Amino acid sequence: MSAPASPPEGGAGAPGVLRRLEAAIAARKGADPAVSHTAALLARGPGKCAEKFGEEAVEAIVAAAAGDRANLVYESADVLYHMLVMLAARDVALDEVLAELARREGVSGVAEKAARKPR
Template identity: 50%
Template sequence: MNDPSATPREHLLAALAEVIDERRSADPERSYVAKLQARGLDAMLKKVGEEATEAVLAAKDDDADALVSEMADLWFHTLIVLRARDRHPDDVLDELARRFGLSGVEEKAGREVAGQRSDK
């Protein structure tokens, strides 16, 4: 695996997904990802919730450095959940690309018509 710090930004999410995949089966005593994986989906989801809350608090406190740090933690933990559900960051990027250029109102209406959850 290449050094993620040397990975171009446009490939960073894919590189992180690869690292997460490698570490999921590692020794939980030596890998945070493996430890979280061993604890199960509920533990992973709890971490996403915790990191989201910390990001919200940093934004409310107008602490730009803390906000960036907490968002990095949040993104990382959401990548762990994606991989636990056999999804890839490219799936999310594809969805964002699909929505690009749509107004939020139009996009939400399209989900309602399609029978998707619209309470987001």
């Protein structure tokens, strides 16, 4: 396994990159779909944003199953982007997702699942 890539300049690693990407997506919410790919995705509605996220997730799964590390990295970046677009389409902030992850920290997976309310 190779060493992880260094964080990009001007960023604080993953959280900084994701927050900047979230801000860029939010800024394009009302943009012209003819000039912004993100605006075009958002204009198609939350259902289409979710569908696109699913397509990208499947591509990452295929890359992982094939053992194609470079493609897995590439497709995973698409997954993160499309997840943020999907969240924006439903007005869910990245901080809400991060708060849920923080809430789960240190909780046993078995205990956490047992404590879940049935849906």
